[in-house]
Amino acid sequence: MEKYILPEIPDYHTLPVYEQHGGYGALKKALTMKPEEIIDELKKSNLRGRGGACFPTGLKWSFMPKGTAIPKYLAVNGDESEPGTFKDRMIFELNPHQLIEGILIGCYAMGITAAYVYIRGEYGKWVTMLQKAVDDAYAKGYIGTGILGTEFSTHIYLHKGAGAYICGEESALMNSIEGGRGLPRIKPPFPAAFGLWGKPTTINNIETIANVPLILNKGWEWYSKIGAVKHPGPILVGISGHVTRPGVYEVPTGVLLTDLIDEYAGGMLDGKKLKALIPGGSSTMILRAEHVPGVTMDADSLKAAGSSVGTAGMIVMNEDTDLIRVITRIAKFYYHESCGQCTPCREGTGWLWKILKRFETGDASLADIDLLLDVANNIEGNTICALGDAAAWPVQSMIKRFREEFEKRVKPVQALAV
Amino acid sequence: MLSQENLNKVEAIRGHYPDSKAALLPALWIAQDQEGWISTEMMSYLGDLLGVSHAHVLGVVTFYTMFIDKPQGKYHIEVCTNVSCLLRGSDGIMDTVRKCTGAKPGETSADGKFTVSEVECMGACGGAPMIAIGEEYYERLTADKLEAILKQLA
Numbered sequence A: 001m002e003k004y005i006l007p008e009i010p011d012y013h014t015l016p017v018y019e020q021h022g023g024y025g026a027l028k029k030a031l032t033m034k035p036e037e038i039i040d041e042l043k044k045s046n047l048r049g050r051g052g053a054c055f056p057t058g059l060k061w062s063f064m065p066k067g068t069a070i071p072k073y074l075a076v077n078g079d080e081s082e083p084g085t086f087k088d089r090m091i092f093e094l095n096p097h098q099l100i101e102g103i104l105i106g107c108y109a110m111g112i113t114a115a116y117v118y119i120r121g122e123y124g125k126w127v128t129m130l131q132k133a134v135d136d137a138y139a140k141g142y143i144g145t146g147i148l149g150t151e152f153s154t155h156i157y158l159h160k161g162a163g164a165y166i167c168g169e170e171s172a173l174m175n176s177i178e179g180g181r182g183l184p185r186i187k188p189p190f191p192a193a194f195g196l197w198g199k200p201t202t203i204n205n206i207e208t209i210a211n212v213p214l215i216l217n218k219g220w221e222w223y224s225k226i227g228a229v230k231h232p233g234p235i236l237v238g239i240s241g242h243v244t245r246p247g248v249y250e251v252p253t254g255v256l257l258t259d260l261i262d263e264y265a266g267g268m269l270d271g272k273k274l275k276a277l278i279p280g281g282s283s284t285m286i287l288r289a290e291h292v293p294g295v296t297m298d299a300d301s302l303k304a305a306g307s308s309v310g311t312a313g314m315i316v317m318n319e320d321t322d323l324i325r326v327i328t329r330i331a332k333f334y335y336h337e338s339c340g341q342c343t344p345c346r347e348g349t350g351w352l353w354k355i356l357k358r359f360e361t362g363d364a365s366l367a368d369i370d371l372l373l374d375v376a377n378n379i380e381g382n383t384i385c386a387l388g389d390a391a392a393w394p395v396q397s398m399i400k401r402f403r404e405e406f407e408k409r410v411k412p413v414q415a416l417a418v
Numbered sequence B: 001m002l003s004q005e006n007l008n009k010v011e012a013i014r015g016h017y018p019d020s021k022a023a024l025l026p027a028l029w030i031a032q033d034q035e036g037w038i039s040t041e042m043m044s045y046l047g048d049l050l051g052v053s054h055a056h057v058l059g060v061v062t063f064y065t066m067f068i069d070k071p072q073g074k075y076h077i078e079v080c081t082n083v084s085c086l087l088r089g090s091d092g093i094m095d096t097v098r099k100c101t102g103a104k105p106g107e108t109s110a111d112g113k114f115t116v117s118e119v120e121c122m123g124a125c126g127g128a129p130m131i132a133i134g135e136e137y138y139e140r141l142t143a144d145k146l147e148a149i150l151k152q153l154a
């Protein structure tokens, strides 16, 4: 398939090459349209967010208040810290201008005069790459005051995080931009009403925004026919773990997971057998190998299989994998990243890790399996933000689908002396 | 405490936000790049500069793992041990780091050159196992490759 998010064109990341291939044409077109026409186009395209929740982007944009003079903001989420996820980095590196163009179209459509791109602190080099592209776009009059001779003005600022997964959660992200700790906010109020500095704000993922120029250029009908009907478009799938060629692959949604492993990632490493697969970053529910055939990379298919698309960061595990070690490591991550505001998450994530370590060292009892489920069930749904759910789902799904792995690691019961 | 050049940078960045508190993370980065770490005095100075309480600055510095509040080695080696790296051999990578530097996670080598940290996923799972040294990512590592990298810095 032709590539639309990561085209294989040398130096596409530079402004002249991007322009030679029609770059910023979508912005020019957008500036001749009414803002509501753009939002309508997005709605009809069926573009859904690539940040994890698959939320319809056009609908999200339509929540922003119209015809008001108060400042409004766009926050673009490049925190990318969910284990197994490494796709937005490729956009900063290989196609930053398409991201910038998408931001500008979004700002125009929602009447926004300042956009903040939040990039995780570890991506220092990629902050520099994107800043270069932003500087070049300012110099050419694509960003700033009176863009391309119109009345439209907007600014784009980069904001570098400093190591905190929770800052990818949209309300924590806003607190982090405002100069605070990354603590999620209680909703409602929702960001479209009360966001950055209490003003209407839209938060979108980097890849989501990079899709916008495509839709404007080629039309919603074209876009909506790519891949899965209810979740269309190109999607960046990051494949890691036991495959021959791990990496980020651009595919149409709806591609078979088995094709992603065999055709794109070159098959299983050293010809081993597949044991398990996490389809969309560490928080999504694990699948057993025998349930993978026929499942495709899109919201409906993965939901039917008992998991979700998440960030499309697929972690592939072969027959030799110690799944107890995997789930213990995942639990440690969520414990480390819990912001500590909500008791079920702050305490529960620590308990999950502690109990799982008992399985790792062979000190667990059979009752610990139920204890794990009890703790996980008490976190799920009982916290301000979805980090709690993200911590509970992997544990719940691992027990549901690989209970025997836990049972094998239980300490043998000593015969009671009579 | 900040050089004049860096002070000018902070002043320019303030203009990016409607409220100067928002310049705190960028200012902390600038301070850390200048000094290698962020001292209590620096925190108070930045608080005064941006009009936020010292306690708030301390709260922010300690919330984010990448802000460093004590001096550390010349090179900061961060070893990812999260799932994708674990599957591709991060145990061995950690062993090699320890062998070459003599430092365990959380420690600095005796010669003061290397500080070693075990860190969460750094978003380079396709290149697992990987480490970062400062801003530089080193991916698809083997023990030999890693030893060569560390020898060059030693």
Ligand SMILES: Cc1cc2nc3c(=O)[nH]c(=O)nc-3n(C[C@H](O)[C@H](O)[C@H](O)COP(=O)(O)O)c2cc1C
Residues within 6 Å of the ligand: A048, A049, A050, A051, A052, A053, A054, A055, A057, A060, A077, A078, A079, A080, A081, A082, A165, A166, A167, A168, A169, A170, A171, A203, A204, A205, A206, A208, A209, A385, A386, A387, A390
């Ligand atoms: C703990 C947590 C971490 C998250 N991390 C990210 C992230 O790194 N990047 C991202 O785009 N969305 C992340 N999200 C989802 C965001 O809250 C939000 O839904 C998303 O940025 C919206 O963009 P989209 O509609 O374009 O998908 C995270 C959510 C949670 C609960």
